[in-house]
Amino acid sequence: MREPRAVRTVLTASLKRRAWAEAVYCLLSFVPALVGFVLIAVVAVALGSVLTLTVLGAVPGILFLVAGLALARGLGTLQRWLAQRLIGERVEEPPRPEARRGLVAGVEARLRDTGAWRAVAYVLAKLPLATLGLYAVLWWVIGALNVIAPLRWMAGERNPRLLSPFPGGGQPPLHSLGATFAATALGCAVLLIAPWLTRGAVAGDRRLVRALLGPGALAKRVRDLEETRALAVDDAAERLRRLERDLHDGAQVRLAALAMSLDMVREQLDDRDRPELRHLVETARDNATETLTELRDLSRGLHPPALDGGLADALTTLAARAALPVEVSVDAPNRPTPAIESLAYYCAAELLANVIKHSGARGCGIELSTGDGTLRLRVRDDGRGGAHIAEGGGLAGLVQRARTVDGELTLHSPDGGPTTVKVRLPLHA
Structure with a gap:
C-alpha cells in the first residue's frame, strides 16, 4: 500500500495547489529579496557602517543605519505576509522597541531594535535561498516548454530547441515531430522533479522566517510569562470579586438578620426578671454587629x-x-x-x-x-x-x-x- 501511495504522490505533486503556491511564493519573494539585499545590506548597513567610522560621515551613517533597519522591518512584514498567504506559515511580528522621547533616545532605540537586526540577517541569508527558489521555478518553465514542443512544431516553429534545466546542458534542436514527443517526455520528467525543488527551497525559507522574522526565544518566553501572569491576575481578581459577592449576599445578610433577631429578643426581655439574660443577648448582638462591620470592611478590601x-x-x-x-x-x-x-x-x-x-x-x-x-x-x-x-x-x-x-x-x-x-x-x- 505504501509504494503505490508514494508513486501517486510523486506523479501528482505538480498538480497540487500546494506545489503551485510554493512556486508562486518562490517567484514573488525573489524581487523583495534582491531589492532588500541591495538597499539594506549593501547601501544602508555597509555604507552606513563605513560612514560612522569617519568624523564627517558619522551622522549620515547613523541615518543610513536607522533607515536600513526600518526598511528591514518593512521587508520582514512583507515576507511574513507572503509566507502566510501562500505557504500557510504564520509568524508573529517581533516586539517593536519602546517609543522614547527625544531625537537621541529615539535613534538609540532604533539602533538597539533586535527585531530589525534579525530582519537584516534574514535579508542576508534570503538572497541565496531566493536564487535557489527562482532556479526551482525555472524548472517549471522549462518543463512546460518541453511538454508543448509538439504544439510549437505544429504552430510553425521550425527546429524548436530542447531546453535543459541544468546549467551548460545545451539546447539541441529538434528536427522532427518524433523528436518533439521525446522532448515532451523529458518535460514531464522535469515537471515531476520541479515541485520537490521548490518545496526544498520553501522548506529552507520557512526555517529562516521562523528563526529570524518572528519573536526570538527570549521574547516568546517573556510573552508566554506575560500571558500566564495576566491570566493569573485576572483569575485572582475574578475570584476576589466572587468572594466579595458571596460575603455580601450570604454571610453579611445572615449576620444582619441575626443582629436584628437579637435586638428583637432584647426588647422582649425585662430587666427585672432576667437581667443576666438581657446582658448576654446585648453582648451577642454587639458582637454580631461588630463582626458585620469587620466583614463589610473586609469585603470592601476584596473588591470595592x-x-x-x-x-x-x-x-x-x-x-x-x-x-x-x-x-x-x-x-x-x-x-x-x-x-x-x-x-x-x-x-x-x-x-x-x-x-x-x-x-x-x-x-x-x-x-x-x-x-x-x-x-x-x-x-x-x-x-x-x-x-x-x-x-x-x-x-x-x-x-x-x-x-x-x-x-x-x-x-x-x-x-x-x-x-x-x-x-x-x-x-x-
Whole structure:
C-alpha cells in the first residue's frame, strides 16, 4: 500500500495547489529579496557602517543605519505576509522597541531594535535561498516548454530547441515531430522533479522566517510569562470579586438578620426578671454587629463596590468621602481590565490616605488618563512635602504591587512641597 501511495504522490505533486503556491511564493519573494539585499545590506548597513567610522560621515551613517533597519522591518512584514498567504506559515511580528522621547533616545532605540537586526540577517541569508527558489521555478518553465514542443512544431516553429534545466546542458534542436514527443517526455520528467525543488527551497525559507522574522526565544518566553501572569491576575481578581459577592449576599445578610433577631429578643426581655439574660443577648448582638462591620470592611478590601461602575466613578466616590477638597480629572476612553482597575483604585486610596494623614495639605488633585495601552494615575497635593519611599512603608508596598504587572511608581516631593506621585500601569495585566 505504501509504494503505490508514494508513486501517486510523486506523479501528482505538480498538480497540487500546494506545489503551485510554493512556486508562486518562490517567484514573488525573489524581487523583495534582491531589492532588500541591495538597499539594506549593501547601501544602508555597509555604507552606513563605513560612514560612522569617519568624523564627517558619522551622522549620515547613523541615518543610513536607522533607515536600513526600518526598511528591514518593512521587508520582514512583507515576507511574513507572503509566507502566510501562500505557504500557510504564520509568524508573529517581533516586539517593536519602546517609543522614547527625544531625537537621541529615539535613534538609540532604533539602533538597539533586535527585531530589525534579525530582519537584516534574514535579508542576508534570503538572497541565496531566493536564487535557489527562482532556479526551482525555472524548472517549471522549462518543463512546460518541453511538454508543448509538439504544439510549437505544429504552430510553425521550425527546429524548436530542447531546453535543459541544468546549467551548460545545451539546447539541441529538434528536427522532427518524433523528436518533439521525446522532448515532451523529458518535460514531464522535469515537471515531476520541479515541485520537490521548490518545496526544498520553501522548506529552507520557512526555517529562516521562523528563526529570524518572528519573536526570538527570549521574547516568546517573556510573552508566554506575560500571558500566564495576566491570566493569573485576572483569575485572582475574578475570584476576589466572587468572594466579595458571596460575603455580601450570604454571610453579611445572615449576620444582619441575626443582629436584628437579637435586638428583637432584647426588647422582649425585662430587666427585672432576667437581667443576666438581657446582658448576654446585648453582648451577642454587639458582637454580631461588630463582626458585620469587620466583614463589610473586609469585603470592601476584596473588591470595592464602587468599581462596579468603573474606575472614574470609584475615584469620584473616593474623593467625595475624603476629609479635604479633592479634584478629580478623568480622561480614560479605554477601560482597563478589572484587575488593573482594582490596583489603580487601591493606589489612589492609599495615596489619598497618605495625603490626609501626613502632608498637612489643604487640597489634592487626582488625574487619571489612558492611552497607548497605558493607564496613568497622578496624585498631587499642596502639603509640606519631604515624602520618601521607605522600606516597609506604604509607598514601598505600592511600588511592589505596581511592579507585579510591569508598572511603576515615581515620587517627587521636595521639602516645602508640592508632592506628586505618578503611577503607570498597563491596561491589561
